[in-house]
Amino acid sequence: MRPCTLATAALFAAALATALPAGAVDSLRNLAQSAGIRFGTAVNVEALNTDAAYARLLAREFNLVTPENALKFSVVQPERGRFDFTQADALVAFAEAHRMQVNGHVLVWDQQLPDWLTQGHFSPDELKAILHEHIRTLVTRYRGRVASWDVAAEAVGEDGKPRETFWSRGIGPDYLALAFRWAHEADPRARLRYNDYGGEGAGAKSDGIYTLVADLRVHRVPIDAVGLQMHVGLNDAPRPEDVRLNMKRLAALGLETDVTEMDVMLQLPADRADLKAQAGLYRAMLQACLAVPLCRSFSTWGATDHYSWIPEFFPGRGAALLFDMDGHPKPAYYSVRRLLRRAAESSPAIE
Numbered sequence: 491m492r493p494c495t496l497a498t499a500a501l502f503a504a505a506l507a508t509a510l511p512a513g514a515v516d517s518l519r520n521l522a523q524s525a526g527i528r529f530g531t532a533v534n535v536e537a538l539n540t541d542a543a544y545a546r547l548l549a550r551e552f553n554l555v556t557p558e559n560a561l562k563f564s565v566v567q568p569e570r571g572r573f574d575f576t577q578a579d580a581l582v583a584f585a586e587a588h589r590m591q592v593n594g595h596v597l598v599w600d601q602q603l604p605d606w607l608t609q610g611h612f613s614p615d616e617l618k619a620i621l622h623e624h625i626r627t628l629v630t631r632y633r634g635r636v637a638s639w640d641v642a643a644e645a646v647g648e649d650g651k652p653r654e655t656f657w658s659r660g661i662g663p664d665y666l667a668l669a670f671r672w673a674h675e676a677d678p679r680a681r682l683r684y685n686d687y688g689g690e691g692a693g694a695k696s697d698g699i700y701t702l703v704a705d706l707r708v709h710r711v712p713i714d715a716v717g718l719q720m721h722v723g724l725n726d727a728p729r730p731e732d733v734r735l736n737m738k739r740l741a742a743l744g745l746e747t748d749v750t751e752m753d754v755m756l757q758l759p760a761d762r763a764d765l766k767a768q769a770g771l772y773r774a775m776l777q778a779c780l781a782v783p784l785c786r787s788f789s790t791w792g793a794t795d796h797y798s799w800i801p802e803f804f805p806g807r808g809a810a811l812l813f814d815m816d817g818h819p820k821p822a823y824y825s826v827r828r829l830l831r832r833a834a835e836s837s838p839a840i841e
């Protein structure tokens with residue numbers, strides 16, 4: 491080997507550290523970082539383990555990942571007291587290898603619960619003990635590795651009132667405050683979030699979410715952020731201006747916001763006009779986030795249309811994401827990238 495001075499070794503190391511795969515310099519993740527936000531996606535961990543092109547796409551474009559299902563109650567605690575972290579561990583390892591942040595999803599939700607739980611006829615005290623153990627086990631395991639958690643989701647109804655859920659029925663209305671406190675105890679540095687859909691813009695549900703999180707703040711419950719899911723179609727999306735105002739009023743409570751699960755479902759087969767309108771919606775929602783300093787990240791609910799949940803849950807609809815069935819960028823990808831580039835150019839570089 492040729493002798494190499496300390497100085498050239500340091501230069502070489504610096505070059506390596508900044509070396510990126512071809513074409514990645516202009517990736518969403520790099521531009522977003524320069525613009526001061528993170529760009530994320532939900533991840534299908536089975537696909538991550540079997541589809542190398544999908545894994546490469548994730549590593550290239552995103553610096554924030556949310557397990558699509560791997561940390562949901564029925565997956566992670568399929569039997570009482572038996573935890574299965576196989577999928578979640580794989581995702582966290584992948585994220586660390588690619589310098590991505592991980593968002594834990596989701597601790598208290600009334601869907602994807604295992605039968606042993608929903609059919610167990612537990613007393614309020616037993617349910618509290620079960621939920622406490624669940625939260626403590628998950629959050630402790632990933633302390634310092636999962637940066638933020640969706641502690642609670644979908645606790646507000648369309649009318650803006652607290653929704654009756656498995657947890658509210660079983661434990662009582664304080665289940666939310668307890669969940670945030672237990673998560674905070676398990677990892678005091680984790681960022682704790684409330685996440686919901688249909689309350690992104692203006693209206694009863696948005697007001698109900700605002701009232702709920704304001705009340706949590708008044709009672710000094712450790713909540714840091716509100717996630718706006720943003721599952722929309724071309725005709726039912728909120729006005730971007732209302733989204734911005736909603737983010738601002740949440741910021742006035744001291745709360746950060748994130749767009750957490752955006753997808754824009756289209757009628758299949760999608761035509762060019764719809765793909766263009768879809769691009770406009772993605773752009774407008776991203777612009778709302780970029781306009782509010784406490785909006786910290788923007789995530790889509792999946793990377794490619796191939797692994798999107800939409801066709802299964804909304805038959806006849808799909809094509810909802812930034813990459814098509816073959817992993818190729820769609821018009822929405824390019825308009826998001828253009829906007830990020832503009833924001834990156836006009837914003838001071840951040841670490």
Ligand code: XIL
Nearest residue numbers: 558559643687719721751791798799
């Ligand atoms: C969805 C997943 O994408 C599907 O694979 C699963 O079968 C059902 O749940 N809001 C949420 C997500 O917060 O957890 C949901 O994910 C989509 C709606």
